Amino acid sequence: MEPIEKIWMKRYENEVLADIEDTVIKEYPLTIFLNGEELITLLCSPNALNYLAIGFLLSEGFAVVKEDILEIKTDETQGIIAVETRKKSELIKKLSGKRTITTGCGKGTTFYHVIDSFHSRIVKSSFEISPLEVLDLMKRFNKASELFQATGGVHSACLSDGKEIHLFHEDIGRHNAIDKIIGEAIWTGTSLNDKILITSGRISSEILIKAAKREIPMIISRSAPTNLVIQLGNELGITIIGFARGNRMNIYTAAHRVQC
């Protein structure tokens, strides 16, 4: 399957807004069934799916050597890969008591148990911002990330009303930095449905889902969104802005909130 997709978006550059066709990366949900039981859904790029499933099972200890993998059946259109391994009981036993819930890096079930609720959660916020305000915020956001400047090893996230940076957090995990923002906002009673979420990392579906659950109307990143984020952003009415750097940005969805 082609791992990229062509989409139309609005590019703002040096005070000019233009409709441009661009290429975005696909985000593909692959559900692994192990010996007939659903094991996990990985959000991945739709290529080398068999190697991904094998590598995942090896890394997680469900298989140790090639000979442990007896059979692999891939259904690309359904997004399902079924793997049969030997030493079934033994391998399952190894993981017993180690099960956990995750929003992990494109891994986990979050994707599924919220997707149903999307259609009833259109974000109707009348929040608006100008392109110059976005670019000025990004400059301040980038400056604020001292840990990153010190180590090059973290992601940062912030919550802003378009004028000021209200909450700012950093973490080695993209998802953690945003959970820290959401946690502080809810704990301190800071409203989210009239604010922008800014992240240093890629915008994947799980990032969008965290924002959608709190009805945050706009996500801005200096990095890229996936095709799934653009699809969901359109469905949910959430403004997605990527590659906001220097004098430019790409507006992928709900562009009416960006007023030139």
Next chain:
Amino acid sequence: MEPIEKIWMKRYENEVLADIEDTVIKEYPLTIFLNGEELITLLCSPNALNYLAIGFLLSEGFAVVKEDILEIKTDETQGIIAVETRKKSELIKKLSGKRTITTGCGKGTTFYHVIDSFHSRIVKSSFEISPLEVLDLMKRFNKASELFQATGGVHSACLSDGKEIHLFHEDIGRHNAIDKIIGEAIWTGTSLNDKILITSGRISSEILIKAAKREIPMIISRSAPTNLVIQLGNELGITIIGFARGNRMNIYTAAHRVQC
């Protein structure tokens, strides 16, 4: 807790190797207990731990509003945070049948069920490489990432013997790209214990663990490692090279494999 740590490493720059004190980001395992039950271990930066736990529980649907959080007890030295929520049964019910295993983005239990096996898994490979070979490989590795050039949205990983790039994969997930490499290597009978793993992403403990399980002697990244990776790299005898770009690189552990 201070989220960064000072370490000593060797910096190679313009054909000169020097011992330099540098700052690296801390990787901190935080185990969340929900209503007395162990829920998950997040690998995170050790600040705003209460907000991280609250945000995670909110994002995962264990809590919906602030009032659902009845009590939070944080034990920084133990890396434990215990949260009491109301509507216990109901909240747990919501997640039933959705439990899964993960290597997720610094999230999950992988960290724990392999850490025990570390001390018996010292990597003794006699593999060696010169700094110029490393930098030449990085140039070819960066060129090879066409998806990234097309979309800016993926990570890439490759397996090399120090001269050639044998396996190359890309994915929206750092972990997925490396699982694709390991999966293909095992499936095609490509040896791993005499090869280098190169990644475009940060080197976190879970990336090191994937390599350690296959006795890969060296990991190279154009990005940063965490303090935990440096600690484990020293214990396991795995060479960790970060910020390999242009004419420079940082050698954090097992520097004997880099021969000037």
